[in-house]
Amino acid sequence: VNKDLIAAGQVAAHNAQRAANLEADYAALGGMLERRGIDIEKITALAQTFAVALPSWGVGTGGTRFARFPGKGEPRNVFEKIDDCGVIHQLTRATPTVSLHFPWDKTDDPAALREHAAAYGLGFDAVNSNTFQDQVGQEQTYKYGSLTNISAAVREQAVAHNIECIELGRALGSKALTVWVGDGANFPGQSNLRGALERYLDSMRNIYSALPDDWNVLIEHKLFEPAFYATTIADWGTSFACAQELGPKAKCLVDLGHHAPNTNIEMIVARLAQFGKLGGFHFNDSKYGDDDLDSGSINPFQLFLVFNELADAASREGAGFQTANMLDQSHNVTDPIESLMNSAVEVQRAFVQAALVDRAALKQHQEGNDVLQAAQALKHAFRTDVSAILAMARVRSGGAADPVACYRASGYRVQAAEQRPAKAGASSSGIV
Numbered sequence: 001v002n003k004d005l006i007a008a009g010q011v012a013a014h015n016a017q018r019a020a021n022l023e024a025d026y027a028a029l030g031g032m033l034e035r036r037g038i039d040i041e042k043i044t045a046l047a048q049t050f051a052v053a054l055p056s057w058g059v060g061t062g063g064t065r066f067a068r069f070p071g072k073g074e075p076r077n078v079f080e081k082i083d084d085c086g087v088i089h090q091l092t093r094a095t096p097t098v099s100l101h102f103p104w105d106k107t108d109d110p111a112a113l114r115e116h117a118a119a120y121g122l123g124f125d126a127v128n129s130n131t132f133q134d135q136v137g138q139e140q141t142y143k144y145g146s147l148t149n150i151s152a153a154v155r156e157q158a159v160a161h162n163i164e165c166i167e168l169g170r171a172l173g174s175k176a177l178t179v180w181v182g183d184g185a186n187f188p189g190q191s192n193l194r195g196a197l198e199r200y201l202d203s204m205r206n207i208y209s210a211l212p213d214d215w216n217v218l219i220e221h222k223l224f225e226p227a228f229y230a231t232t233i234a235d236w237g238t239s240f241a242c243a244q245e246l247g248p249k250a251k252c253l254v255d256l257g258h259h260a261p262n263t264n265i266e267m268i269v270a271r272l273a274q275f276g277k278l279g280g281f282h283f284n285d286s287k288y289g290d291d292d293l294d295s296g297s298i299n300p301f302q303l304f305l306v307f308n309e310l311a312d313a314a315s316r317e318g319a320g321f322q323t324a325n326m327l328d329q330s331h332n333v334t335d336p337i338e339s340l341m342n343s344a345v346e347v348q349r350a351f352v353q354a355a356l357v358d359r360a361a362l363k364q365h366q367e368g369n370d371v372l373q374a375a376q377a378l379k380h381a382f383r384t385d386v387s388a389i390l391a392m393a394r395v396r397s398g399g400a401a402d403p404v405a406c407y408r409a410s411g412y413r414v415q416a417a418e419q420r421p422a423k424a425g426a427s428s429s430g431i432v
């Protein structure tokens with residue numbers, strides 16, 4: 001039995017108030033799906049299996065390059081971050097793991113942190129290294145790059161940090177290391193494009209050789225920022241080539257915000273899945289660049305199409321097909337707990353909608369070149385409002401019918417504001 005952050009009685013009362021309406025909506029949706037040959041109970045059971053990891057850095061206010069407006073009751077350390085993640089999981093039942101970021105979340109006592117998380121039913125997904133910022137007391141600077149730096153001493157420091165992340169992750173029960181580097185050039189001529197990638201691979205080989213047998217290293221690409229001319233790992237092609245070079249434990253991680261506008265991300269997903277290199281995701285949404293907005297807030301159809309590819313891959317590859325799914329978002333104007341709950345639910349929604357696609361019919365339309373019907377087969381699933389399934393899945397798993405309403409009524413944030421007085425210049429992520 002997990003320790004509750006919101007009193008179980010409060011959640012039960014919240015659900016009881018909504019039970020009659022939920023039953024009615026669920027029955028109506030069940031009837032509609034039955035006419036399409038879909039058993040709602042199977043879909044609800046599938047929805048209950050859905051899980052996405054929370055980014056530890058997402059429970060604080062992120063801010064932008066211009067300013068950061070701290071929120072009330074922000075977590076002051078990694079233990080408090082885990083508390084906030086515990087609330088999100090208690091109410092959504094969709095976020096059973098946390099993805100930590102080092103050194104932001106570094107602790108001398110990983111065993112205590114693991115226990116603290118386990119009390120809320122939380123485990124740890126991929127750990128993230130950080131060589132895109134200098135840290136206090138560090139000997140070398142990453143001003144001109146980390147894993148690709150022209151200086152061997154800088155590269156060694158960056159490799160050592162990644163190996164330390166693996167050690168910390170091991171103690172926490174993680175099974176993967178995510179490596180994103182901001183390395184690259186801001187001006188043509190600044191660095192030799194091929195030379196930089198050679199140095200990256202050399203550094204990554206050293207990190208790879210420190211991976212335990214049952215671990216993966218996830219390579220996260222990003223088009224630009226902070227390198228505004230040529231980022232070393234800018235695209236999925238480079239990521240894929242590096243993952244191939246490194247070996248079977250190296251896979252690619254797709255952050256939805258790391259592409260040029262209008263990039264066909266679902267096709268990238270299909271390609272990586274086809275060649276066995278799709279390792280995981282950072283889910284978020286964006287309009288222009290790496291906006292880190294809540295999942296499904298701008299382009300829910302794209303999110304659905306990504307999950308449609310994942311459903312296709314799963315139908316081909318069976319139970320062996322799995323990806324590490326994480327959220328990666330940043331908040332400037334919303335309560336991070338609310339935004340993360342919403343995002344988890346929106347990603348779960350896309351997962352459920354993709355399960356409604358009539359794959360046999362779609363295949364038939366494709367084989368008959370019935371373009372219109374093929375497109376409609378996807379739209380039909382996407383247009384289905386599965387909210388009642390999501391709510392029922394949550395309630396059956398012990399969560400809240402309406403997580404945000406339940407959270408607001410609980411007064412958790414008000415309490416947190418009292419218990420966690422604001423520190424001047426405090427930052428959840430370490431970026432001040």
Ligand code: PSV
Pocket residue numbers: 057128180220222255282290328
């Ligand atoms: C980089 O933009 C990124 O998406 C990587 O995942 C980092 O670890 C994270 O953001 C840091 O906020």
Ligand code: MN
Pocket residue numbers: 220255282328
């Ligand atoms: Mn990311």
Ligand code: MN
Pocket residue numbers: 222255257258290328
């Ligand atoms: Mn990003």
